[in-house]
Amino acid sequence: MKNFKLGFVILASTGLLFLGACSGGSQENASTDKTETTNTAANTSKTGTAKSGESSQEDDDKKGHSEKHEEGKEHSHGGQVVETGKYHLEFVAEKEDKGTHLDLYLETGDKHETVPNAKVTADIQSPDGKQTTIPLTYDAEGKYYKGEISNKATGPYQVRINAEVGGEKLNGRFSFNQ
Template identity: 45%
Template sequence: MKSLKSNLIILGSVGLLFLVACNKGDQASDTNSSPASSPVASQPASSAPAAAPAKATKGGQVVESGAYHLEFVTEKEATGTHLDLFLLKGDKKEPVPNAKVTAQVQLPDGKQQTLALKYDAEGKHYAVVFLGKEPGQYPVKMTADINGEKVDGRFTFTQ
């Protein structure tokens, strides 16, 4: 009886190792994104499933949420990290200039910081400079209020 239990434990362990090894091979990397930004696999519950994977037009992380295309791009600067959100709508991916956009950034120590993004008409995107410089991973929840309609996207960047 002990031999049977031992064999079942060993067989189960080998099966789990096989599943873990198979899952690691499925992870894809985006050669267009900088090493400082890595995409988050989660999408908000309100996101509609896409027929094909969304493509980054600006080299950032992408979340499709209903009729909206959110693309998050970061760029390090001397004063901090520039956070850009390209908020586009429809199949033609037209810019949405009239939204109220906020970024809720979680610091590596667990504290939260909320930032208001301003629309840059020339660049046709929303932007803010994040002053945090602590090394680590920063999860970001972007929320856009478009005439009362809420659109969310979750992203990360690394300092």
């Protein structure tokens, strides 16, 4: 009887090992890809959380979102993306000698048309806990909003982008390491 139980345990364990090896699938963490939308009576406020890296691209592909429009130009600028309502926010932070250059691509619609008339600010929390608000100005030539921080503290930075487009308020949350 002991041999029978021992044989059964070995067989069951082996079966579980093979089952685990065969599944080999990847698990996705949906909690980092949540997009929240909040409506108020006076105005509309939309908040999104950034998707970064390859998981963002995979999620967009799963939703049937094309990264190219009719002329074949790519929309991606290599940054973190938040899709909130009809708006597409893409945040790019690039470290430079004198600080960090911040770029925000604010686009709308299926064709990702640039929104040049927004009022945009970035609320930044640096790794040392300091809070800073930086206005982002529109660069008509590059079709993006830009700003710069001079803080050289190393570690994770948290960024909240606040944009107002024709009375509609948008918020996007991003992060980067320096």
